[in-house]
Amino acid sequence: MLDATHDAARRSRVASANGHADFPIQNLPLGVFAPPGGAKRAGVAIGDSILELASAPLTGVAAEAVASMADGTLNGFFALGAAPRKALRAQLSELLSEGSTAELVLHDSGKCTLHLPARIGDYTDFYAGIQHATNVGALFRPDQPLMPNYKHVPIGYHGRASSIVPSGTALRRPNGQRKPAAETQPSFGPSRNLDYELELGIWIGPGNSLGEPIPIAQAAGHIAGYCLLNDWSARDIQGWEYQPLGPFLAKNFGSTISPWVVTPEALAPFRVAQPARPEGDPKPMAYLWDETDQAEGALALELEVWLTVPGAAPHRLSTSDARGLYWTPAQMVAHHSCGGCNLQPGDLFGSGTISTEAGYGSLLEITQGGRKPLTLPSGATRRFLEDGDSITLRARARRDGFAGIGFGDCTGTILAAP
Structure with missing residues (x-):
């Protein structure tokens, strides 16, 4: 299960992620947040920032995985299982790596509201x-x-x-x-x-x-x-x-x-x-x-x-x-x-x-x-x-x-x- 996304030497273009105690580029946890005055949307914690997933130029199965979060919850994404999750992680790691020039929308996590990531049925x-x-x-x-x-x-x-x-x-x-x-x-x-x-x-x-x-x-x-x-x-x-x-x-x-x-x-x-x-x-x-x-x-x-x-x-x-x-x-x-x-x-x-x-x-x-x-x-x-x-x-x-x-x-x- 170990791959390039776990490489300890990999650094992020988001400077605060490098050496971050919780959210370095090797983590990439998912959640639901709202920027000031905005609606709920899916994101990834990276250092002191949140990447708005809908803004990321993803392709293939990874793009489909993000589309499953369009309702502002991760339920649909959870249902997809491991393969789409791994594909999304791999592309996000590349996009957020040092040297990447992809256009991304990043938010200051300290100014955002964090919500429950999913509708909890049971x-x-x-x-x-x-x-x-x-x-x-x-x-x-x-x-x-x-x-x-x-x-x-x-x-x-x-x-x-x-x-x-x-x-x-x-x-x-x-x-x-x-x-x-x-x-x-x-x-x-x-x-x-x-x-x-x-x-x-x-x-x-x-x-x-x-x-x-x-x-x-x-x-x-x-x-x-x-x-x-x-x-x-x-x-x-x-x-x-x-x-x-x-x-x-x-x-x-x-x-x-x-x-x-x-x-x-x-x-x-x-x-x-x-x-x-x-x-x-x-x-x-x-x-x-x-x-x-x-x-x-x-x-x-x-x-x-x-x-x-x-x-x-x-x-x-x-x-x-x-x-x-x-x-x-x-x-x-x-x-x-x-x-x-x-x-x-x-x-x-x-x-x-x-x-x-x-x-x-x-x-x-x-x-x-x-x-x-x-x-x-x-x-x-x-x-x-x-x-x-x-x-x-x-x-x-x-x-x-x-x-x-x-x-x-x-x-x-x-x-x-x-």
Whole structure:
């Protein structure tokens, strides 16, 4: 999968892209933006600029790929699959390379509005971060942190797509029913234990027909790209409502995603083997097992969480690694469709909270359920998030011999409850 577009020596005619932490010419993520006073349109992030795709002098399959985005979404493009995506990437890399004189329309990204890249038909949240699942389980079930099914089946639930928002969108603290152990009756009001969750977002490309499962060996081909996802969580509301059917109001008030779709092709140099399961863990069933997926189905991504409280500088809460996922994205696709569920272009998966021994992906873990408040450099303390707090997620992919790439910020700020 490696080709000239991954050449670390390739430089861009867009000066800000050269050495850019997130968007060098080796990345070329796609998204939907609007310039000042303009309508939504498809673009590619390149350094501190956005290339308006409709302006690029593309030919053949690459031109057809851009035509599929004419409605201001990437759904049609996602449906096309890998071959048009690769053709578009190859031509864009040439057009944006140093020495190219093609006429292009470039916009200052700082002056543009970034939108959701696709219409999200369905949203599924998995629970594939085993360290997070173990840490949370230990808080509530010390004798059995992981449920018996965890290592056999990718755990997930269907969420809602309507309240997924792009980075930079503020969200209101949710209201709901709460009943902590110290109170005899439930009460209604703003969540007292509002949290973030560090997740990887997985965009679905070509779908499958109803009743036709996607084989694990083909599952990676149904992934159109990746983003960061903050699945905000009202822990106190969830603790009261989740039995027996799982979270509801605790999650549906909002999730935040980074707006750029980082393609599988851009991440090709950073594919790694899925970490070996500990001795004694069950081997996945045949419908979840593929040797190629095990050899290169995981992603080496360095993840960070930053907290900004009013009046203080941003503080890095934790670092993590996408290799903390117990199941690969392809295994999630295969499992989601194994019963015949029809996935569609623009569906979105959340990986589940990614924690490692080096860093946790939620305040629930960092503060041990709120029992050990975190003291920030400013002197402020936090059990959970307060109004005015902002969370920023970041991801970086690095490997010797290749240009590092990133995902762009995934930022959200909490406003007071309605």
